[in-house]
Amino acid sequence: xxxxxxxxxxxxxxxxxHQPDKNFGSRAVPIYQSTSYLxxxxxxxxxxxxxxxxxxxxxxxxxxxIAVLEERVAALEGGSSALATASGMSAMMLAIxxxxxxxxxxxxxxxLYGGSFNLLRLTLPRFGIETTFVKPRDIEGFKxxxxxxxxxxxxxxxxxxxxxxxxxxxxxKISQEAHIPLIIDGTFNTxxxxxxxxxxADVIIHSLTKWMAGHxxxxxxxxxxxxQFDWKKDNKFPTMTEPYPGYHGLSFAxxxxxxxxxxxxxxxxxxxxxxxMSPVNAFNILMGIETLSLxxxxxxSNTKIMVDYLSKNENVSWVNHPSLHNHxxxxxxxxxxxxxxxxxxxxxxxGGRKAGQAFIDSMKLTSHLANVGDAKSLVIHxxxxxxxxxxxxxxxxxxxxxxxxxxxxxxxxMEDIINDFENGFRAAKKINK
Amino acid sequence: xxxxxxxxKTFYSSSGREIDLNQPTIIFVHGSGxxxxxxxxxxxxxxxxxxxxxxxDLPGHxxxxxxxxxxxxxxxxWVSGLINVLGVKKASYVGHSQGCLIGLEFAYRYPxxxxxxxxxxxxxxMKMNPELLSLAQNKDQRAVDLMMDWVHGxxxxxxxxxxxxxxxxxxxxQLVKSNNNGTLGYDFGACDKYINGLKAAxxxxxxxxxxxxxxxxxxxxxxxxxxSKAINNSETNIIExxxxxxxxxxxxxxxxxxxKFFKKYN
Numbered sequence: 172x173x174x175x176x177x178x179x180x181x182x183x184x185x186x187x188x189h190q191p192d193k194n195f196g197s198r199a200v201p202i203y204q205s206t207s208y209l210x211x212x213x214x215x216x217x218x219x220x221x222x223x224x225x226x227x228x229x230x231x232x233x234x235x236x237i238a239v240l241e242e243r244v245a246a247l248e249g250g251s252s253a254l255a256t257a258s259g260m261s262a263m264m265l266a267i268x269x270x271x272x273x274x275x276x277x278x279x280x281x282x283l284y285g286g287s288f289n290l291l292r293l294t295l296p297r298f299g300i301e302t303t304f305v306k307p308r309d310i311e312g313f314k315x316x317x318x319x320x321x322x323x324x325x326x327x328x329x330x331x332x333x334x335x336x337x338x339x340x341x342x343x344k345i346s347q348e349a350h351i352p353l354i355i356d357g358t359f360n361t362x363x364x365x366x367x368x369x370x371x372a373d374v375i376i377h378s379l380t381k382w383m384a385g386h387x388x389x390x391x392x393x394x395x396x397x398x399q400f401d402w403k404k405d406n407k408f409p410t411m412t413e414p415y416p417g418y419h420g421l422s423f424a425x426x427x428x429x430x431x432x433x434x435x436x437x438x439x440x441x442x443x444x445x446x447x448m449s450p451v452n453a454f455n456i457l458m459g460i461e462t463l464s465l466x467x468x469x470x471x472s473n474t475k476i477m478v479d480y481l482s483k484n485e486n487v488s489w490v491n492h493p494s495l496h497n498h499x500x501x502x503x504x505x506x507x508x509x510x511x512x513x514x515x516x517x518x519x520x521x522g523g524r525k526a527g528q529a530f531i532d533s534m535k536l537t538s539h540l541a542n543v544g545d546a547k548s549l550v551i552h553x554x555x556x557x558x559x560x561x562x563x564x565x566x567x568x569x570x571x572x573x574x575x576x577x578x579x580x581x582x583x584x585m586e587d588i589i590n591d592f593e594n595g596f597r598a599a600k601k602i603n604k
Numbered sequence: 605x606x607x608x609x610x611x612x613k614t615f616y617s618s619s620g621r622e623i624d625l626n627q628p629t630i631i632f633v634h635g636s637g638x639x640x641x642x643x644x645x646x647x648x649x650x651x652x653x654x655x656x657x658x659x660x661d662l663p664g665h666x667x668x669x670x671x672x673x674x675x676x677x678x679x680x681x682w683v684s685g686l687i688n689v690l691g692v693k694k695a696s697y698v699g700h701s702q703g704c705l706i707g708l709e710f711a712y713r714y715p716x717x718x719x720x721x722x723x724x725x726x727x728x729x730m731k732m733n734p735e736l737l738s739l740a741q742n743k744d745q746r747a748v749d750l751m752m753d754w755v756h757g758x759x760x761x762x763x764x765x766x767x768x769x770x771x772x773x774x775x776x777x778q779l780v781k782s783n784n785n786g787t788l789g790y791d792f793g794a795c796d797k798y799i800n801g802l803k804a805a806x807x808x809x810x811x812x813x814x815x816x817x818x819x820x821x822x823x824x825x826x827x828x829x830x831x832s833k834a835i836n837n838s839e840t841n842i843i844e845x846x847x848x849x850x851x852x853x854x855x856x857x858x859x860x861x862x863x864k865f866f867k868k869y870n
Contacts, residue, residue, distance in 0.1 A: 173733075175750050175753035176753050177749070177753045178762075186762055187763045187771070188763040188765075189763070190759065190762060218649060221652060222648060223652060224645055224649065224859060225765070225768065225855065225856070226766070226768075227768065233768035233769070235768075238765075238769060241768060242764070242769065242770070243763070245769070245770070245771040245774050246773065248774075249774055249777070251770065251778040252770045253769050253771075254769050255769075397778065398778030398779070399778055418620075419652070421620050425617050425640075426617060426619065426644055426648075427644060428639060428641035428666070429775055429778035430769070430770055433770070434767075
């Protein structure tokens with residue numbers, strides 16, 4: 172039986188999207204730190220502006236370095252296309268605004284990154300887009316929440332910070348039945364731990380800032396489009412199907428088919444909202460992606476060490492990670508994430524809020540900051556930081572407790588992190604006395 | 605845009621432009637298992653430079669109702685029917701891969717309706733690899749995976765899509781999957797059965813351009829040259845960096861060649 176010889180995951184991580192340039196043979200992806208690109212003549216300029224041919228006009232719309240990143244992530248996910256953005260939040264915003272208009276409705280998991288939750292809860296309603304939140308394990312609740320004007324379902328496979336696992340195959344059945352796209356934030360899993368398209372997502376967004384870039388240097392996001400969603404069916408998605416006056420009556424679905432959303436988000440979203448990535452950030456993120464599989468394997472093996480350590484620690488009141496047998500989604504997580512269930516651990520320090528703060532304040536090696544997915548180990552107290560803008564009811568809805576420590580397991584020797592934690596627990600104990 | 609051809613709902617893209625019967629018309633016909641979307645980097649130019657562009661979805665493909673047609677001869681008749689419905693007397697024809705076989709047969713059967721002919725990544729016949737044909741006819745996903753491998757040259761395999769953000773293999777994969785499962789098997793079967801290519805090519809008197817990809821593994825350079833040689837009034841162009849998907853892998857070069865060709869005769 173003949174086997175396709177198309178490139179595999181690690182090769183794609185290193186090569187896809189980049190042909191060494193013919194002028195200098197640069198092996199690394201060059202950083203095209205240029206705002207704009209020479210037109211060959213006025214016909215060429217007109218052709219680029221009218222999407223008659225591919226190419227770059229202005230870095231807000233597209234850039235050669237960023238295009239390599241976009242193509243590489245699209246290839247790693249198995250999608251038709253991708254659009255890189257200034258941040259994960261702007262990827263989410265552009266994906267939604269390319270589909271939804273005032274009067275439309277979203278169904279979303281209630282277990283989301285605080286910024287995502289607030290965009291849906293507070294900001295989009297000001298523009299006439301309302302969201303109904305459903306607890307991630309309430310599958311039937313997703314179905315019931317769908318209205319005639321619902322245009323998409325949004326969720327995270329690995330919920331932040333509660334680490335619930337969304338039953339994507341089941342939610343996908345609901346979105347397919349209602350014929351609405353399922354948009355999944357895949358930041359915590361990356362394409363290495365699972366393929367969200369195979370599990371039923373239609374669109375993936377990532378904060379590339381996290382594990383994909385992996386080194387805590389660069390902010391970035393991306394929208395990846397699978398290319399299978401039929402925008403024309405049922406006439407429910409006018410931004411994709413109706414003639415767009417901005418491009419001489421262009422219908423994005425008809426003209427670009429599997430890349431319709433990507434093209435709309437770029438042609439309109441980048442043109443009018445403009446949250447573009449910087450070329451240097453694209454380069455930094457590409458460097459991270461080159462070692463994605465190596466880093467993720469190490470993140471996962473280190474996570475196992477830390478889950479074992481925390482589970483046996485008398486100073487810890489509870490530990491939450493999907494690899495644990497007592498995690499409510501353990502079996503689902505094993506099925507959906509066979510290569511590892513992520514490197515985020517949540518745990519409670521005995522003694523509650525003050526003990527938790529004392530633990531964090533005594534960290535010497537583990538960094539206390541508002542990020543995850545760095546090569547370095549990170550901790551934070553969500554109730555007083557990332558999710559601090561939420562009221563008590565919203566915190567409860569998001570599954571947060573006041574004693575929760577969110578721990579992003581890094582790539583250090585875990586013995587050193589354990590020593591750091593031991594200091595933290597000693598400090599917490601003093602508070603408890 | 606939807607019209608009825610042979611009593612079936614047929615989709616074509618005109619890049620959002622109205623058909624103007626005072627303008628020359630070009631019909632673009634896609635390859636096996638694909639749709640009109642493959643032409644976007646050629647059609648939009650012609651649509652905004654004085655041509656009616658009709659990038660069709662063959663029956664059972666994209667937005668056109670099925671079932672797919674089973675022979676190249678039926679497809680050639682269908683193109684003739686399309687021209688009748690459009691209300692134009694003559695049209696130019698641009699085909700890719702399987703679309704070239706349809707173009708040959710259309711030129712043979714309906715020479716009076718053909719203005720200019722462009723054959724991209726074509727050949728006189730397309731005997732299919734038996735394993736690939738069998739997989740496609742059994743609706744096996746591996747047929748699409750193998751096709752994506754074999755249709756892309758070194759450039760398409762690595763990437764560097766002319767449209768920022770698009771990925772050759774991912775886009776092609778999703779395009780094939782956007783058709784009803786089984787369409788690819790019908791197309792490969794039609795290509796495999798077609799035997800009139802040489803006779804059809806030798807009958808052509810219309811000015812013709814043949815565009816060949818140097819790294820084409822589906823219709824290699826050698827068979828592309830045989831096609832061109834069989835057509836009397838044909839010019840041959842080989843694109844250095846291209847595999848079988850010249851219309852996407854080397855979209856700008858393909859467009860430049862088409863622009864020159866149409867300019868020369870119009």
